[in-house]
Amino acid sequence: MLQQQALDIPAGATELRSAAARRGIGQPLTSALMLAPALLLCGVFIFVPASLAIVGSFFSFGLTSQAWVWNGVGNYAEALADPIFWLALRNNVIIVLGSIVLQVGMGTVLAAILDRGIPSGRTFFRTIIFAPMVISAVAVALIWLIILDPNIGMLNSIVKAIGLTPPSRGWLGDPSVSIWMVLVVAAWQYTGFMMVLILAGLQGIPNDLYEAASIDGARGLTAFWHITLPSIRNVLLVAVLITTIGGFKVFDFIYVLTQGGPANATQVLGTYVYLQAFNLQNMGYANAIAVVLLAIAVVLGWLQLKASRRAS
Amino acid sequence: MSRFRLANIVLYGVLSLWSIFVLLPLLWMVLASFKTRREIFTNPLGLPGTLNFDSFARAWRVGVPQFMINSAIVTVLSVALIVFAAGMAAYVLARAESRWMQAIYLLLVAGFAVPPTAVLVPLFQMVSAAGFLNSHLAIVLPYAAYGIPFTTVLFYAFFLDFPRELEDAARLDGCNQLQVLFLVIVPLSGPAVASAAIFQAVFIWNEFPLALLMLTQPEMKTLPVGILQLQGTYASDWPAVMAGLAVATLPILAVFVFSQKYFVRSLAGLGK
Numbered sequence: 001m002l003q004q005q006a007l008d009i010p011a012g013a014t015e016l017r018s019a020a021a022r023r024g025i026g027q028p029l030t031s032a033l034m035l036a037p038a039l040l041l042c043g044v045f046i047f048v049p050a051s052l053a054i055v056g057s058f059f060s061f062g063l064t065s066q067a068w069v070w071n072g073v074g075n076y077a078e079a080l081a082d083p084i085f086w087l088a089l090r091n092n093v094i095i096v097l098g099s100i101v102l103q104v105g106m107g108t109v110l111a112a113i114l115d116r117g118i119p120s121g122r123t124f125f126r127t128i129i130f131a132p133m134v135i136s137a138v139a140v141a142l143i144w145l146i147i148l149d150p151n152i153g154m155l156n157s158i159v160k161a162i163g164l165t166p167p168s169r170g171w172l173g174d175p176s177v178s179i180w181m182v183l184v185v186a187a188w189q190y191t192g193f194m195m196v197l198i199l200a201g202l203q204g205i206p207n208d209l210y211e212a213a214s215i216d217g218a219r220g221l222t223a224f225w226h227i228t229l230p231s232i233r234n235v236l237l238v239a240v241l242i243t244t245i246g247g248f249k250v251f252d253f254i255y256v257l258t259q260g261g262p263a264n265a266t267q268v269l270g271t272y273v274y275l276q277a278f279n280l281q282n283m284g285y286a287n288a289i290a291v292v293l294l295a296i297a298v299v300l301g302w303l304q305l306k307a308s309r310r311a312s
Numbered sequence: 313m314s315r316f317r318l319a320n321i322v323l324y325g326v327l328s329l330w331s332i333f334v335l336l337p338l339l340w341m342v343l344a345s346f347k348t349r350r351e352i353f354t355n356p357l358g359l360p361g362t363l364n365f366d367s368f369a370r371a372w373r374v375g376v377p378q379f380m381i382n383s384a385i386v387t388v389l390s391v392a393l394i395v396f397a398a399g400m401a402a403y404v405l406a407r408a409e410s411r412w413m414q415a416i417y418l419l420l421v422a423g424f425a426v427p428p429t430a431v432l433v434p435l436f437q438m439v440s441a442a443g444f445l446n447s448h449l450a451i452v453l454p455y456a457a458y459g460i461p462f463t464t465v466l467f468y469a470f471f472l473d474f475p476r477e478l479e480d481a482a483r484l485d486g487c488n489q490l491q492v493l494f495l496v497i498v499p500l501s502g503p504a505v506a507s508a509a510i511f512q513a514v515f516i517w518n519e520f521p522l523a524l525l526m527l528t529q530p531e532m533k534t535l536p537v538g539i540l541q542l543q544g545t546y547a548s549d550w551p552a553v554m555a556g557l558a559v560a561t562l563p564i565l566a567v568f569v570f571s572q573k574y575f576v577r578s579l580a581g582l583g584k
Contacts, residue, residue, distance in 0.1 A: 301425030
């Protein structure tokens with residue numbers, strides 16, 4: 001997940017490269033052998049399947065059938081006319097926007113408090129808030145599945161205890177509520193990650209800036225608004241892009257929490273590809289949707305590369 | 313002074329509220345795993361009546377220990393492959409200057425952009441055609457491939473900053489590139505290797521969609537797919553599911569608490 005979202009090209013790399021080259025590396029055979037494992041693995045398991053997905057998106061075929069039937073742009077035409085495809089895309093966009101607000105927004109607030117807001121307890125709070133990041137998304141989703149359960153769930157008991165009525169079909173069973181629950185679960189797991197990412201950016205702001213501003217009378221919120229936020233613009237951009245890519249790729253939470261339901265209310269591109277391919281056996285159509293996902297990921301990944309270069 | 317104190321209370325309050333939000337579900341998981349199947353319905357919020365380990369025994373019987381062993385095997389093999397392959401590639405690329413090498417580096421970096429979920433269909437068909445389904449190899453090799461681009465970029469940056477004098481001395485002594493890398497550079501790269509390895513290990517330990525597709529036999533399943541099976545087996549036995557989750561998540565949380573320096577360093581590096 002995250003690793004595909006991260007890019008980090010150090011500034012000044014090219015100058016160092018030429019200096020290295022002057023010392024000469026004249027062992028082409030050794031070089032080729034040392035490159036081979038990485039290129040072979042990436043070639044076979046990343047580039048070949050990506051190409052096959054694109055090629056396969058122009059054919060019709062089933063999971064076990066060997067026969068690929070040429071279908072031209074038929075699969076793409078089918079997607080354009082498929083309301084569930086659009087619903088899935090819309091749900092991805094909702095998850096992206098909601099996650100940016102919740103995870104990047106709350107992550108920034110928490111990071112700013114940790115960076116300059118409190119005199120002690122930094123490591124304590126950072127450890128707790130970051131911890132969900134290391135748990136598997138499946139485990140997180142299962143824990144929340146039970147918390148949100150209408151019969152035994154903690155949320156229902158709490159909501160009833162303060163005198164409110166929980167949704168009658170359950171938190172995940174109500175199509176108008178379930179997608180928001182997915183956002184809450186995602187925020188629970190990833191806000192700490194955004195906090196740590198942004199905190200690293202905040203710690204790079206020179207203290208003199210704050211001292212100068214303090215002499216001019218800018219402290220607290222004013223300093224946050226006029227110094228902190230502008231200084232971490234690029235880190236925030238990277239955080240937004242990582243969250244956006246994650247929001248388009250989301251699969252684990254949905255698969256475990258709702259399987260895309262109720263009535264496709266939480267269907268996303270990732271789960272829809274899976275449904276079409278492995279439950280409905282429309283491999284060609286699944287590839288066409290996957291290529292849409294791939295195109296979105298490549299464009300966002302390229303933007304992230306550019307943003308990371310500026311941030312460093 | 314009182315204004316300062318008020319601000320402090322508000323800021324600590326925000327941190328504490330989010331921390332409680334994070335901790336409550338985990339606490340609830342542990343409490344629920346000690347309850348009986350009746351208690352979880354009659355008393356969802358309260359403490360369990362007795363400390364009862366039956367649900368742990370039930371979770372254990374579904375195969376949680378086997379899932380953990382499988383996850384450990386898969387994670388160790390994949391991370392070793394990633395560090396080995398990406399380390400060698402990054403070293404050659406960081407020390408070369410031809411246009412070809414530049415192009416190869418960009419190609420590897422481009423591998424970042426491809427999400428595994430977008431290539432599930434062809435990947436499954438390839439692995440299935442090769443007869444690798446339900447073997448650890450079926451996910452170790454793809455995991456290694458998808459970990460290589462990011463790790464190559466990390467190591468590439470690290471090798472560019474590595475002092476050349478040491479390498480030159482070794483080369484004068486007749487070492488070739490491979491020997492320079494493994495005898496001179498690797499022994500001095502502990503922290504860089506640790507950060508990269510830990511980052512990949514967390515990702516691989518938790519990976520779900522590929523494992524779900526490739527591993528359908530219970531004895532091959534990794535932890536994320538296995539604990540989902542736990543839910544399928546014990547449809548209404550929530551205490552057993554919670555006990556399985558507790559066994560699966562608490563060790564990795566403990567590892568995190570004791571090695572968080574590396575976690576935070578490798579993850580924080582993403583933004584810079």
